[in-house]
Structures are given as C-alpha cells and as structure tokens.
Amino acid sequence: MPEVKEFRLPDLGEGLTEAEIVRWLVEVGEVVEIDQPVVEVETAKAMVEVPCPYGGVVTARFGAEGTELPVGAPLLTVAVGAPSKASAAPEAEGSGNVLVGYGTGAPAARRRRVRPEAGPSGASGSPAGAGPAGGPTDPGGPEAGGHRRSRLRGLSAVAAEGVAGAGVASGAGPQAPVSTGPVPVVSPLVRKLAREHGLDLRTLTGTGRDGLILRADVERAVHAAAAADRAPAPSPAAGVAGAERIPLRGLRGAVAEKLSRSRREVPDATCWVDADATELLAARKAMNAAGGAKISLLALLARICTAALTRYPDLNSTVDTEAREIVRLPGVHLGFAAQTERGLVVPVVRDAHLRNAAGLSAEIARLTEAARTGTLTPAELTGGTFTLNNYGVFGVDGSTPIINHPEAAMLGVGRIAPKPWVHEGELAVRHVVQLSFTFDHRVCDGGTAGGFLRYVADCVEQPAVLLRSL
Template identity: 75%
Template sequence: MAQVLEFRLPDLGEGLTEAEIVHWLVEVGDVVAVDQPVVEVETAKAMVEVPCPYGGVVTARFGEEGTELPVGAPLLTVAVGPDPSDGEPEGSGNVLVGYGTGAPSARRRRVRPTPGGTAAHGVATHEDAASGPAGTQPGLAVANGAAAPAPVAPGAPQGADGPAGAPARGTARPAEGPVPVISPLVRRLARDNGVDLRQLTGSGPDGLILRADVEQALRAAAPAAAPPASAARPAPAQATTTTTRIPLKGVRGAVADKLSRSRREIPDATCWVDADATGLLAARTAMNTAGGPKISLLALLARICTAALARYPELNSTVDTEAREIVRLDRVHLGFAAQTERGLVVPVVRDAHERDAEGLTAEFARLTEAARAGTLTPAELTGGTFTLNNYGVFGVDGSTPIINHPEAAMLGVGRIAARPWVHQGELAVRQVVQLSLTFDHRVCDGGIAGGFLRHVADCVEQPAVLLRTL
C-alpha cells in the first residue's frame, strides 16, 4: 500500500526562519521524482528552488503563492510506493541545511465520505494521525484538525439539498488536502472552467470524481437565469479612495530593515567632488581595443576603490557597538548595488583587492546575472566590507546613499555627462562625473574621508596614478 509522506519547508541556512512561496512548480496529481524541485521560495536573502526528497504522486499542497511559511511548516504531501524492506522510506540523501531525509512524523489520510454523513476516517493531524478534533460538527469539513464549513460557490443553482452538483449535507470534502480525481486531465478540465472540485460528489468508487461529474456540473451551471434588470442596475457611483498595501517581506523587507538600522545606529556624513572622467574613459577604450576580454567601467572604478582603501584602511572597517571598538578589516569584500525586479540587492565580490580589472569584470557580470535571475546564495549577499553604488545608470548626477550596515562607508558614482570644464587652462567640453562618499563619522573624521575621495577622483582623472599601487 502506498504511504503518504509529508515534506516540510527545510532550514535554508543563514538563520532564516521563514520563506515566501513565489511559484509552485508542481500541481496536485503530478508525479515527482526524487530531488525534483517542487516550489520556488523567496527568503530575506535570495530566491531558491526547493527539491523534494521523495518520489511519487503529489497529493496536497499547503500555501498559495504569496503565502509566507515558517521553517518546518508542511509544504506538500507525496504518495510513495511500498517500501520493499517493510521499513520507513528513505530520503534522497541530498539535503539543504537542516533538510532531513527521513520520513516525517505526521501523515495525512483522505476523508472517505459515507452515506451516514460522517467520515469513516478522520483527517490526520500532526500530533495524531488517526483522530480528528473533539466536538467536530456533522456537515463540516475537517482540515488540519480544525472544523470549517463546506464551501458554497456564489451564484450556483440551489436545490433542495444545496448547490447543484455539490455533495449532500454531511459529506463535505475537507477544506484542505487532496481531492480524489480520476486523472490530471479531469483536474485540468475543472480548473480551466472554474469548477470547484470540492463541491462535487464523485460518482466513482469511494467518491472518485470522474470526467462525467465535471461535465454535469458545467451543464448545470450553464442555464443559470440572468438577474432581473432592476437588480442588475449599478448603484450610483461614489468617490472613493483606493489604497494599495504592499507587504515588506522577503528581499524588500530585509533591505528595509537593514537601511532602517543603518539610519538608527550610524552617524553618517557625506562629501562629494566633481571629477573629469575623460581620461578614464580613454583608458578603458584603449584596453578594449588591445584585444582580450572587455573591461567594464564598474570594474575600473572597483579597482580604484581597492587602491584607495589600501591607502585609507580606516574606511574598510566596522564598529562593534557592544565592545565600543572599531574593527579594522584586512581584506576587501566589495559590495555593489544591483537593482532587480524584487528590489535592491547588494552582491559581494570576495577579495576584490586581489583581482585585476579582467577578474573584476567577470565577477561583476556573474553576480549581476544571478541577481536578476534571483539565484544569488546567502553567502553571495553577505560579508561585504565596503560598497560601490553606481547610481549613474539611473541617469542621476548625485546622491547621498545610506551606508550598508554594518559597513563604514559607501562610494556613490553619478552619471558621466559632457559638461563645460576648464582643462589645461582652457574651457573645453569634458566627460564629468560626480563622486560622493558617505562615511561613518565614528571610524574617521572629514580629513580621512576627504583624502580617500580625493584619491579616487585623482585616479579617475589620471588613471596612471593607479600605477603606484600595481
């Protein structure tokens, strides 16, 4: 006999305690293989696909798309074949953090309706797989150990015993869990035509819903009488105010929490300078015409940042508020702001100070693509020591960015635009960029911050200055 196993949301690491269901990859009734991804979830760090360690038929899903579930909550149940060894089924062995492969302790069983109006078998709860809650009233569907009224479709034709095509009173289906359907094609027919399978009484064995049952429900709903003209007349229009509430959760919620904490804890200050970037653009053009992989402008700016941090290490640090100490770091893990459909994320280039322009270009491209696809790992989104924010891609000249807590500084780069500029004593049209540095005033004063920003500007105006650090 097949066993129904419950698969729960696994521990996704990095101390994450919940995840939002973004997209189900399987339907109830689908056959899944071991380690097949079954759902796409979004955590505060990234969006990941969760594989199921069991192979079999999906009998139930728990949570609609957009629902937020805690770690350990049921995701789905799978009916697997009998175990030849007459023991507990084994998992795949391929696990996420805290992702157990043994059979779960809780199982669910389908409610079998009986003519007497009560269920022959109760729905199994997580604590007791054989008994339902005490005091459940007849005529109510039992789901997860709680009683809920059987659903009634609005506007459905009513008869002496309730809605047309609906089960008789006292034989309602559970509000959650699998609905016995003879095939996925019948389930799809119902879904495409808006038929609620839970409101049908199956004519097959043990209440199994057949194609004829769905077609009969469609025929019964077709001749529904139109409402009288007086009832169909719309009410007078009234001026109303429409509001939209967008929950702060997932990646957007994590960013909001971090920015709020930065504002609360960090006494930041900002300084800025205009720089002539004509020489930097000319240097990049010369590099890319000499052959080899193309060098991005962001990679050159990152190389300038690492050189400036080597000269002013105070800005590559963090503050331990409990110990009241400044922690100066000896490695540069460079974060960069990336805009995605799910909000702002900050991927981190590890050991950026050890990479050349080609290596930085390749890593920026890889992380940017992963950010847009939503496949960044938690490790690729944490551990930064300094952030580079190229907001010039949005067509703006300047900004005062919020420091990426718990870092000590962020360099902002505006758009590079043609402007009048005094060059070698004469007025000329040059490619000018505004650079801004927001820094934690606890780790340094304006002299250090100004020196850092001036060194960056000098390297932008005269890239040969970088030769001192090579």
C-alpha cells in the same frame, strides 16, 4: 499501505527565517521523484527552487502562491510507497540532499509529543503522520544528519494559516481550535514571568525544542506588547478609500529593514567632489582596443576602490556596538548595487582586493546576469565589507546614499556627462562625474574620509596613479 511523509520548509541558511511561495512546480496527485524541485520560493536574499527529499505521490500542498511561511512550516505531504518511479528506493531513507542547512541523509528519530485535549467543539489534534486531512506532523520534522533548523516564534499560527489556505484544494478538513491541553513549558520561572505580565502562554509559540516556550519567548512578547502600546495612532492616509497596500516582505522587506537599521544606528556623513573622468574613459577604450575580454567602467571603479581601501583600511570595517569596538576586516568583499525587476540587490565580489580589472569585470558581469535572472544565492548577497553604488545609470548626478549596514562606508558614482571644465588652464568640454562618499563617523573623521575620496578622484582623473598599487 503507503506512508505519508510531511516535507517542511527547510532552513535556507544565512539566518533566513521565512520565505514566500512564488510558484508551485507540482500539483496534488502528481508523482514526484526524490530531489525533484517542488516549489519556487523567494527569501529576503534570493529566489530558490526547493527540492523534496521524498519520492511518491503529492497528497497535499500547504499554502497558496503569495503565502509567506516560516522555516519549519509544512510545504507538502507525499505518500511514499505509492506506485511511482520513485518507489524502488528504500522508503526509510532520505535522498541525502542538502539544501543549505537542511539534510535528509537519515530518517528522523521518532519523538514523543503532547497531544492536545479535545476543545470545546470536540475536535482534537491530528495524530502524528496525518495525511492531507491533518495538520503538521511531528514538529521536529526531517532533521537528519544533525543539521541545524531555524525556528521562528509564531510558527504554529502562520503554518495553520498556510494549511487553511490549501485546505480546499487538497481536501483538508477544518482546522482544530487553539489547544486547551498542556502548555509546553518546563521552567517555573517562565510561568511566573508570564503571570507577572498578564500573558496567556497558550497564545505563544515556543522556539525551543519541540515548541517548548522559553524565557526569551515570553520576554519578546512582553516587549512587543509594550511597543504596541507606544505605537503612534495610524496616519489619516491609512484609512483612505482606494489606497493600495504593498506588503513589506521578501526582498523589499529585507531592504527596508536594513536601511531603517542603518539610519537608526549609524551616524553617517557625506562628502562629495567633481572629477574629470575623460582620461579614465580614454584608458578603458585603449584597454579594450588591445583585445581580450572587455573591461567595464564599473570594474575600473571597483579596482580604484580596492586600491583606496588599501591606503585607508579603517573604512573597510564594521562597528561592534556591544563591545564598543571597530573591527577592521582583512579582505575587501566589494558589494555593488544592481537594479532588477525584483528591486535593488547588492551582489558581492569576494576577495575583490586580489582581483585585477579584468577579473573584477568578469565577476561583476556574472553576478549582474545572475541578479537579472533571479538566480543569486544567499551567499552571493551577503558578507560585503564595502559598497560601490553606481546611481549614474539612472541619469542622476549626485546622491547621499544610506550605508549598507553593517558596513562603514559607501562610494556613490553619478553619471558621466560632458561639461565645461578648466583643463590645463583653459576652458574645455570634459567628461565630468560627481563622486559622493558616505561614511560612518564612528569609524573615522572627515580627514580620513576626505583623503579616501580625494585619492579616488585622483585615480579617476589620472589612471596612471593606479600603477603605484599594481
């Protein structure tokens, strides 16, 4: 008899705790091979294809397209050992594939679990290893090789919702009601804390091992209830007939949370200056006329930024609010804003301070193409220390951008347009650009910010200034 194995949404790394199902790549009843991609998901960082570590026949899919699932929620079940091309592989072994923080190098150890008692309707929890008609199996799931797995409170509720959504298509039966069996709590302190705040522990899902409810889980629930009590009444527009609601999740939700956090925590300020970019455009034209790979204007601006950060290292830093310290960072990982069909993303050029204009241009081109095709990895979207925002591509002159938390500063570049300008004592038509600089006022004062921006403007107006740092 084939063994039914459950494949859960693996840890996708970079602290990601959930993902949205964009597109299923396999159907129920289809034969899959080990490490074959089975679903395409969108996280807060990127779009990725998830490979299944088992070979066999797909017996169930959990979650329709558009469903958001937390890490650890069931994705699908596979009948291993059913007649297939993958059946030649030993059933007890995984593929050894590692998807970021998820490994399948060895079978998971069997664990004892608390089975829920029969509910009022007489239904009981599904046994471990249940097939399409059952719910999630052993909550530990495949955790071979000791790889870390993120767990998220509310896992059971969201996972149940995903299973219910797939029940009709996969033949799953009705889901069991909320368990009336033993609550997975060890510490008497946790029970006491719940009683003091009137919390029903059966409504919580623990983040400890095997779903154990921890003190932190109870405290989060208490804080959430208090926040709900303080929440303002919904605006009149919330109940307007025909109003469209767009979920803030995935990439859009991550951007919203990051910008909101920046506004809450960072006392930012902005200064700006107009600069004559005529000579910079001429320098780029001369570079590209000399042959070789073309150098983009954004790459030249990036090179100017790295030179300016060398002179003003306080701006390549972050603030540790708990320690009340400014952390000056040793290298420049330069982020640049890129607009895509999925929204705004900020790819990061690693070690930008070690690259020349040609190297910056090549890497920016590669990351931009990956952003457009949705193939950026989480590592390519995180870890930036300074951001360059070229909003001039939208045809606007100026902006007061929000700092990309937890960075300390951002340079904004407007469109370069012909304008009247006094050049060498005479009025002339020159190519002028507005540069704006937003900075964390905890990190520096106006003198440092003004010095940085003035140096950038000088390099734009007289590219030969950069020769000092080459």
